[in-house]
Amino acid sequence: MSEAQASPPGRQPVITPTRVVAGVCLFAPFVALIWVSSYAKVEPTLAGVPFFYWYQMLWVLISAALTSIAYVLVRREQRARAARQGGEQA
Amino acid sequence: MNDGVNGVALAVFIFFFALVTVMGFRAARWRKAENENSLDEWGLGGRSFGTWITWFLLGGDLYTAYTFVAVPAAVYATGAAGFFAVPYTILVYPLIFTFLPRLWSVSHKHGYVTTSDFVRGRFGSKSLSLAVAVTGILATMPYIALQLVGIQSVLDVMGVGGGEDTHWFIKDLPLLLAFGVLAAYTYSSGLRAPALIAFVKDTLIYIVIAVAAIYIPIKLGGFDDIFAKAGDALGATNPATGKPKGELAPSESAHWTYATLAIGSALALFMYPHSITATLSGRSREVIRRNTTILPLYSLMLGLLSLLGFMAIAAGIKVDNGQLAIPQLFETMFPDWFTGVAFAAIGIGALVPAAIMSIAAANLFTRNIYKDFIKPNATPEQETKVSKLVSLLVKVGALVFVLGMDKTAAINMQLLGGIWILQTFPALVGGLFTRWFHRWALLAGWAVGMVYGTVAAYGVASPTQKHFGGSSAEIPGIGEIGYIGLTAFALNAVITVVGTVILRAAKAPAGIDETSPEDYTADAPAAQPEPVASAPEKAPAGAH
Secondary structure, eight states, X not given: OOOOOOOOOSOOOSSOHHHHHHHHHHHHHHHHHHOGGGTOOXXXXXXXXXXXXXXXXXXXXHHHHHHHHHHHHXXXXXXXXXXXXHTTOO | OOOSOOHHHHHHHHHHHHHHHHHHHHGGGTTOOSOOSSHHHHHHGGGOBOHHHHHHHHHHHHSOHHHHHHHHHHHHHHBGGGGGHHHHHHHHHHHHHHHHHHHHHHHHHHTOOSHHHHHHHHHOOHHHHHHHHHHHHHHHHHHHHHHHHHHHHHHHHHTOSOOTTSOHHHHHHHHHHHHHHHHHHHHHHTTHHHHHHHHHHHHHHHHHHHHHHHHHHHHTTHHHHHHHHHHHHHHSBOTTTSSBSOBSSOOGGGHHHHHHHHHHHHHHHTTSHHHHHHHHTBSSHHHHHHHHHHTHHHHHHHHHHHHHHHHHHHTTOOOSSGGGHHHHHHHHHSOHHHHHHXXXXXXXXXXXXXXXXXXXXXXXXXXXXXXXXXXXXXXXXHHHHHHHHHHHHHHHHHHHHHHHSOHHHHHHHHHXXXXXXXXXXXXXXXXXXXXXXXXXXXXXXXXXXXXXXXHHHHTOOOXXXXXXXXXXXXXXXXXXXXXXXXXXXXXXXXXXXXHHHHHHHTTOOOOOOOXXXXXXXXXXXXXXXXXXXXXXXXXXTTOO
C-alpha cells in the first residue's frame, strides 16, 4: 500500500489529484446540508419518518464515509511522500 | 408533576453516581505519570490518550447533558427548527479534519496547553492571546452552569428537587452534593477523571438512546402516528405569537436561519476550550484524524435523540419548562428501574463535560493570565497548583450562577458564549494556515465581532423575553434571518482582512512568530517509544 511510486525527486507539489479528491469529499457535506430547500419537505417518508429527518440522518453516514475516504487518501499520500523523502527510514 | 419521589429510579441513579465517584478518585492512579506536578499531566492527561479514549473523551465532552435535554426540548417546542443540531454536528467533522491535526502538531512541538498559548506563540501578541483566553473563559462559564441545569432537570422529575416552597438549601442539596464530589475528584485526578468516567457515561447513553428509539415508538404506535400527532400539535396556533408553534419541515423563510445556525455552530464548536483540551490530550496526529471518522456515530445518536422531542409531543407530555420534556417522557414511558438508568446517563453526562470545561477554563487562566501577566516565572508545580484551585473556583462560580440567578440568565449567557467564541476563529484557524493576518487587525476584528454579536443578541425579543430572545436576527444587507454569530464572524473576517492590508502597508510591527512551517505537520517525536496501547486498537499502520 505504501510503496512509493516512481517519481522525480525534488520539491513536491502542494496541490495533487489525491488532495483535490480529498478536498471534494470534505466539502460535499457543506453543499448538501446548506442547500436546505433540497430537503425541506415531508414526503417521501421512510417508515413514517418525514424526508427532512431521515435524509439528514442519512447524511451523517454519507459524511462519515466521505471523511474516512479523505483520511485514507491523505494518509496514503503522506506515507508515499515520507517514503520518497526518507527512503526506508520510518 | 412532582408527585412524590420515584424511589426505584432514585436508587439506580445513586448507584451509578456512586460508581463514577469511585472511578473519578481512582483515575488519579490510572496511567500514572512520573511527574504528576505538571500541567501536561493534570490538565492534558499526559498527552497520552489513544484513539478510543480520545473518542470517548471528545464524545463525552461535546455531547453534554444539556445537549441531551435541550436539543429534543427545542424539537418538542418548535419542530424542524430544533433539528439543526444534526447538520451542525455533521459539518463539524470535515471541518476539524482540515485544521485540528495542525493545531495538535504545533501544540505538541511547542508544549502549548491552550489555544491562547498558540495564538501568543504564532503572533507574538499577549493582548491577542489575552482576548482569546478571556473569550474562552467567558464562553465556558455559562456552559458549565447549563450542565447543572441538566442535572437539576432530572432531579426535579425524580421528585428530589422539592417543590417551590421547599427551603432553598434542602431543595438544592442534591445538586450541591453532586457538584462537591465532582469538584473534589477533578481537583485530585485532573483530566484522567472525566476520561475514565466518559466510558460509563457513553455506554449508558448509547444503551438509553437505542432502547428509547425502539421501545417508545412501539408503545406510541409507530413513527406514522408520532409524526401525524406531532404535525397536528405543532400546527396549532401559539397564543403568544398568533402563528403556528412549529412545523415538520422548515418553510422557505426559515431556510437561512437553519443553514446559518448549522454552519455557525459547527465553526464555533472547536473554538471552545474544552474541545481543544480533549483534542490535545490525544497521543498523536493520527489519533485526531481517525477520530473525525468515528465521532459521527455520536451525531447519529443525536439525530435519534432529537426525534424524542416528537415522541414527547405524541405521548401528550405537557410541561411548563421545556427542559423537563425529555426526562418526563422517560419517566412516563419506561419502567422505573430503566428511568433510573436514563437519568443516570443524563446526570453523568453532565459531570464529564463540566469537569473538562472547568479544567480547560483553569488552564486558560493559568497559562494566559497568571503566567503571562501575574507571575511570568511560575514553575510547572505552581502552574498546576493554580490550575487546580481555579478549576474549583470556576465550578463554584457556575453553581452561584445557577442557584443565584434566573435559569434563563444561564441560557442567555450560553447563547452569547457561542457567538463570542466564534470570534476567536480567525486568530486560531487563520493562524494555523497563514501568518499573513496582522495581530492588531485580528484584535480589531475580534472586538468588532464581539460588540456586534452582543448588541444584536440583546436586541432579539421573543414572546417571553424582551432581550436575548433568540440567536437569530436579520442579516444586514441580505435581509434574511440568520445566526447572529455567523454575521458577526463575517464582519470580523472583513475587518481582519482590511485591517491587515492597511497595517501591512503601514509596516506596523508584525510580532515574532516562534513556530516554523514544519511544526504544523510534525508528529510525535520518534525517539519517544510508543506507549503500550491500553485500549484495543490497531497499531498505527505508519510504524513499520
